[in-house]
Amino acid sequence: EAQVTQNPRYLITVTGKKLTVTCSQNMNHEYMSWYRQDPGLGLRQIYYSMNVEVTDKGDVPEGYKVSRKEKRNFPLILESPSPNQTSLYFCASSNSNYGYTFGSGTRLTVV
Amino acid sequence: TQLLEQSPQFLSIQEGENLTVYCNSSSVFSSLQWYRQEPGEGPVLLVTVVTGGEVKKLKRLTFQFGDARKDSSLHITAAQPGDTGLYLCAGARGSARQLTFGSGTQLTVLP
Numbered sequence: 001e002a003q004v005t006q007n008p009r010y011l012i013t014v015t016g017k018k019l020t021v022t023c024s025q026n027m028n029h030e031y032m033s034w035y036r037q038d039p040g041l042g043l044r045q046i047y048y049s050m051n052v053e054v055t056d057k058g059d060v061p062e063g064y065k066v067s068r069k070e071k072r073n074f075p076l077i078l079e080s081p082s083p084n085q086t087s088l089y090f091c092a093s094s095n096s097n098y099g100y101t102f103g104s105g106t107r108l109t110v111v
Numbered sequence: 112t113q114l115l116e117q118s119p120q121f122l123s124i125q126e127g128e129n130l131t132v133y134c135n136s137s138s139v140f141s142s143l144q145w146y147r148q149e150p151g152e153g154p155v156l157l158v159t160v161v162t163g164g165e166v167k168k169l170k171r172l173t174f175q176f177g178d179a180r181k182d183s184s185l186h187i188t189a190a191q192p193g194d195t196g197l198y199l200c201a202g203a204r205g206s207a208r209q210l211t212f213g214s215g216t217q218l219t220v221l222p
Contacts, residue, residue: 004153033210035212040214041214042199042212042213042214042215043154043199043201043212044212045209045210045211048209058209059211090153090154092153098142098144098159098161099144099156099159100144100154100156100210101156102146102153102154102155103153104151104152104153105151105152105153
């Protein structure tokens with residue numbers, strides 16, 4: 001089944017403790033992206049990647065890092081999480097100009 | 112700055128009624144996508160419109176892209192409880208994979 005898989009689905013952590021949210025797609029898509037979703041603010045792009053080793057900032061990149069060493073994986077790294085990064089995170093991939101496939105989301109709480 | 116304004120933000124209707132959701136911007140988009148999101152899941156692509164004035168139909172859903180490619184609408188005929196969800200529009204600028212999302216319309220269809 002064609003899909004984007006994120007892990008974990010739920011995560012509670014403490015301020016300052018580094019964490020990684022993994023994202024993997026099995027559709028051989030070139031383009032991958034991370035979004036965060038907050039009430040009243042919609043989906044905002046954090047980082048995106050056009051292909052292996054090619055990444056760029058989205059609209060809200062502060063406090064996040066990404067890497068794209070392989071085509072299928074696009075992990076999101078929070079080096080020192082803070083409470084304002086509590087959010088619902090989505091990874092998505094695309095191989096065309098006409099639509100994304102999204103993962104099921106990761107709900108992160110930073111206390 | 113919210114580039115895409117969706118209205119209404121919330122909509123609660125009875126089964127069988129018709130409704131229209133609007134997505135407006137002052138920016139021109141190369142394409143516009145509509146997604147539906149259910150609780151606990153990622154958005155799922157419904158349709159992409161590319162050409163100004165384009166109309167696409169998906170069963171009881173009709174999507175229209177404005178002539179100037181700045182706005183779009185989603186019309187649902189004879190709404191059913193299964194249509195309940197968060198409807199998101201997303202516009203592509205420049206690279207068609209860099210999407211800007213609207214804040215969404217939460218639709219509830221009551222049986």
